[in-house]
Amino acid sequence: MYDVIVLGAGPAGLTAALDTARARMKTLVVAGPMIGGQIAFTYQVDNYPGFYEGITGPELSERFKVHAERFGAVFHDASAIGVDFSGTPYKVMVDDRVLDARSVILAMGMNHKKLGVPGEDRLMGRGVFVCSTCDAALYEDRKVVVVGGGDSAIQEALDLARFASDVTIVHRKGETRACKCLMEKAINEPKIRFQYNTVVTEILGDKRVSGVRLSDLKTGESRVVETDGVLLAIGWEPNTSILRGHVELDEVGFPLTDGVKTGIKGVFVGGDLIDKTYRQVVTSCGSGCAAALEAIHWLEGVSSR
Ligand code: NDP
Numbered sequence: 001m002y003d004v005i006v007l008g009a010g011p012a013g014l015t016a017a018l019d020t021a022r023a024r025m026k027t028l029v030v031a032g033p034m035i036g037g038q039i040a041f042t043y044q045v046d047n048y049p050g051f052y053e054g055i056t057g058p059e060l061s062e063r064f065k066v067h068a069e070r071f072g073a074v075f076h077d078a079s080a081i082g083v084d085f086s087g088t089p090y091k092v093m094v095d096d097r098v099l100d101a102r103s104v105i106l107a108m109g110m111n112h113k114k115l116g117v118p119g120e121d122r123l124m125g126r127g128v129f130v131c132s133t134c135d136a137a138l139y140e141d142r143k144v145v146v147v148g149g150g151d152s153a154i155q156e157a158l159d160l161a162r163f164a165s166d167v168t169i170v171h172r173k174g175e176t177r178a179c180k181c182l183m184e185k186a187i188n189e190p191k192i193r194f195q196y197n198t199v200v201t202e203i204l205g206d207k208r209v210s211g212v213r214l215s216d217l218k219t220g221e222s223r224v225v226e227t228d229g230v231l232l233a234i235g236w237e238p239n240t241s242i243l244r245g246h247v248e249l250d251e252v253g254f255p256l257t258d259g260v261k262t263g264i265k266g267v268f269v270g271g272d273l274i275d276k277t278y279r280q281v282v283t284s285c286g287s288g289c290a291a292a293l294e295a296i297h298w299l300e301g302v303s304s305r
Helices: 011-022 037-041 057-070 132-139 151-161 180-187 281-304
Strands: 002-007 027-030 074-076 080-084 090-094 097-106 110-112 143-147 166-170 192-195 198-204 211-216 222-226 229-232 236-238 267-269
Touching: 002 011, 002 090, 002 281, 011 027, 011 037, 011 057, 011 097, 011 281, 027 097, 037 057, 037 132, 057 074, 097 281, 132 151, 132 229, 143 151, 151 166, 151 180, 151 192, 151 229, 166 198, 180 192, 267 281
Parallel strands: 002 027, 002 097, 027 074, 097 267, 143 166, 143 229, 166 192
Antiparallel strands: 080 090, 090 097, 110 236, 198 211, 211 222
């Protein structure tokens, strides 16, 4: 029996685990596919306080994990495949085991969104990719198309430009929504070009990506552009399919919450699952900490009754 099971090991889950373990709550982190969550895909985190020279996403993730372990949190490198919050203790299904917990913190974050165009699924991992930190070195002196117009697209393009010979950002609008600080860097990077008001309608290639079909949304013109890779950076969707029927969700899949509290006593949420606006490492850590403090109060209240 665990006092707290944390689902997810991004900044929110890792901070929550650090705080519950530090309060001497027996804490298990069901870590999912990647320690660090989205920041595991980030080459450089430049706005986490104290790390004034910047720090790589994977290194910051590892530091968060070691910090939680220092206080006794235990990690399980698997994804939860189900939950049952219909009675206490709460149940979390992992591999072929059912784990019991008095309290659960949901911090599973988000999954990459897909375009839904022909060729995308077939060529995923064969030129279609979602993480420049993981794959940029494979594109040394090659051409890459980056799809999207948010901070991720621009950050990924900058990371890729360290290796690739040519990076084209394809965005469906006439301007990006990325912050000025990133845009300034991208505009000043000679390897990066922008293709505005344009969408990818097909990803081409036999065994690997060889090109994309683009459609100009203003003229309707369609053309094929050669490329060796297509990086998708079109946003994220909540990773909450295992919660359906157990926690109240909105139409997109975000838990309905009051702050970090769900409608189920003892079940709390942190990180991107409760933040559609800020979604920075530091804000995720903040709500992970808040979820942990609520879980600690809940557990102390239950045990003192
Ligand atoms: P966003 O949701 O901000 O941006 C997604 C982009 O993809 C938008 O430009 C959107 O277009 C486009 N898009 C969405 N769906 C499609 C589609 N089907 N076809 C084509 N284009 C599509 O996601 P991000 O991952 O960029 O950012 C998420 C959050 O993480 C933000 O809060 C961001 O600030 C933060 N972040 C911060 C970083 C930093 O500070 N360095 C780095 C990375 C992320 P449209 O604009 O038309 O809606």
